[in-house]
Amino acid sequence: MTEMTHSGIIIVGLGPGGIQDLTLEARRVLLEAAEGEQIVYFRTIIHPTVEPLKQDIPKLRIESFDRLYDESEDWSMLYQQIATEICDRAQEQSILYAVPGHPLIGETSVQLVLQQARARGIATRIVSGLSFIEPVCNMLSLDPFEVGAQIVDATNLATLRPDELAGHVIPTVPLMVVQVYNRRLATEVKLALGEFYPDEWIVKLVRAAGVGEDEAVLEMPLYELDRNNFANHLSTLYVPPVGTLAALRAPETLRSITERLRREPDGCPWDRQQTHETLKRYVIEETYEVVEALEEQNMDKLAEELGDLLLQVYLHAEVARQSDEFTIGDVYEQINAKLIRRHPHVFGDAEVENAGQVVQNWDAIKQQERASAGVDIQQESILDRVPQATPALMVAQEYQKRVAKSGFEFTSLPDVYAKIKEEMAEIEAATTLEEQREEIGDLLFITAKLARFFKIDAEEALRLANRKFQQRFQSMEAIAHEEERLLTSYSTAEWEVLWARAKTSV
Template sequence: MKKLVIIGLGAGNLEGLPLGVYRAIKEAEHLYLRTAHHPVVDELVAEGVTFESFDHVYEAHDDFPEVYEEISERLLKLASEYTTLTYAVPGHPLVAERAVQLLLAKAPERGIEVEVKGGQSFLDPAFAALKVDPVEGFALLDATDLREHQLQPTMHQLICQVYDSFVASDVKLTMMEVYPDEYPVTVVTAAGIAGQEQITTVPLYELDRLDTYTNLTTVYVPPTEDDQALNRQFFRLRDIVAILRGPDGCPWDRAQTHESIRKNLIEETYEVLETIDDDDPDAMCEEMGDLLLQIMLHAQMAEEDGYFTVRDIIAGLNEKLIRRHPHVFGTSEAGNEVEALQNWEAIKKEEKKEKGTDRAASRLDGVPRDLPALMKAYKYQKKAAQVGFDWDELEEVLDKVKEEWQELREATTPEHQREELGDLLFAIVNVARFMKIDPEEALALTNKKFYSRFSYIEQSLEEAGKAFEDVTLDDMEALWQAAKQEEKEEETE
């Protein structure tokens, strides 16, 4: 059986190599190094050790995953040609060595035996240089594939493989999503190597301005309890809500129930919609926070009662999004938004069938009871249209509007007038649906326009030192028309 021996070159000089590793290097007939840029390599060369490195592979690719993929494939091909092949990496083979993980995964199916011989990783000298006890909790992260969600502000963090200022810049930008710009980080290069070790602490925003980066550089991020960092974390929000509802929390929050704050959820939703209509990102951010608070409060109450937690909410949502988007996360296809919606509805229908909840008394039962009447009418009509209960042409719907308008004019009692007005509004919603216009959005736009023009009248009267009692309807109409003209002029600018 072919054999691939993977050894670690340690974190320092030749004296730090275990005797077994040293012998394996000296006795290797076919020795390959991931990189020749390591302090121990010059000493090995002086002792007559010959090798080939994969440094040239780094230069041939734009990203590190491609580099590691090519190195692993080349090694497996070489291993199949030799009885024994030796591959040496900096530090320890099982610490921050992606190519080694690929080899361990692929080698068995190629009929190649893998033996790993450890060397000292960079972690021990790094902890010693930083005077950090890892038992307090730490995370080891790869700078070449750093993700925002990996950063844990309450833990010691070592970000390795910060090869150059370009990688450092990517690390800085990712970290700035979590940490303040001034947050202190420590750059450690050649930890534990006498005469080469460098330790520099800089504010985060200066991380990519240093010129000391090498393949032996690690960035250390200390833990923090700073609110500026923790307040951006989801767990912090969950903890705050739990404290508010806890024994020593806020009396008002502790007194609330699902029913008592039900109306708050609706109000906060409408406040978010208002910021959307106003195209006000800052207000939108704040109001979405208020809406999220309502979700968190309901989740906390449910957790206290033993029903579900906010993690259950998130898990269920993630599963649903993946399941209902097979054209994104699976093998299905959707060439446009209509096909994507059809996928969603078909999967939703199948889910209901599996749950046994597809036997509704009416096809309209899926529309929430408490929707605003205008939106509810729109959804009822869409559901009815899906089974063919619909007009054929827009002109027919407009004729229906005329019919309902005439019936409203002819209605004589308040009850009859209310009924006919409802019919007229329902018919107008049908017009909106045929024209592919959301009636809620259309009416919201008109409301906004009315508010703006009426405010113009109020402001004009105030500037003229007049009250509404001092002017006629014609005067107000003239100001209304002036407001319209001003809007037109602003649109053309």
């Protein structure tokens, strides 16, 4: 444990608004500071308690961090800068830091002060205050515990990327966004919430809760949040929840939908009939449709197809949940734990120099995991655990990659060409259907080996060849349509001309 110094930080809660809400302990601490001519650092003096405090305690010496709100262009660094300045001063002398409400409720700067103070060995003490939550909930007639309300700091919300918001905002439960202190921040909050809520969603801006006649609840559509100057340091935004089926960008909605589809007796008859076995074909189909979208470089289609593939994950998880096999939480746990475990260079102390070392570490960790699970690795074939449902060309190249590591590999490209010629000769010599099938299989296998020599994915190469053939043949169909002829009317020579024309256009 870090040794504490004689310096320290007392963090005082000023309450939500009126000076009548200031606790006796908070007033005593502030009075002692004034009598000792000690400066009290206020996060902001834009708070209705400040002016009455000056009258009540005339000797009170105040400095604030309001300048940082105007100077800061990086929301994520604003409170960090405040915390750093507080702790820097506290290493020289005892510091009083005053914040609105309760220091531990909706006060990001306080959390950062506590973190830095612990790291620097600075003692801290909290002087509680009435939080903003009570008067805000009073104005909204809301019990935050009953409805499970979320409370987020506006500055923190503004720093999140769109892909991070899903872990911080659940649109199907009530949301309170605190410290929406100016119009610029209101814009960032609006843009963040637009990830989940409709632009026309009616929200409530609660101003000056607990400050008598200044209290107000302003209703407006979300898109108007920054089209006025209503936001200030005493503003809390209340966002009512959307219905489950309306939260289309929330991960939880997909889980809810799949559960509803399989629910007895009012779900979907088709979905209720599905099993792990019947869903297998759809997993395969959706996987290939994702690959197709990737090859077409169609990002809109890719987003749609990834959604279809994700649906298969959730459907299998729901089938398993209903059969008491596992839940979607187990799926998350397995993949999250695996990624953390197999990336010690990211989440641990291991070091790597390149991607090749990453692969080596990955394979070594996999071996350790299997040994820990009781698998006799010494008795295991290097060709085990290649799913046979995988496309045959992919299996061929995976086998070839594995055996090459043991030294079973052609030494040169001419050797591969020679083997291809040998397989061609064996096809010509084959006389039965069984022999022809076997020799053609051998030719395909060695062709996959040739692709490996060129570092080409054989499956991808064949897919591209299929796509190229499709486009060229469809081009010939279009030409035939323009010529008002049936495809079956073309002679072999005419087909060759058509093919040559199609090659030049595609």
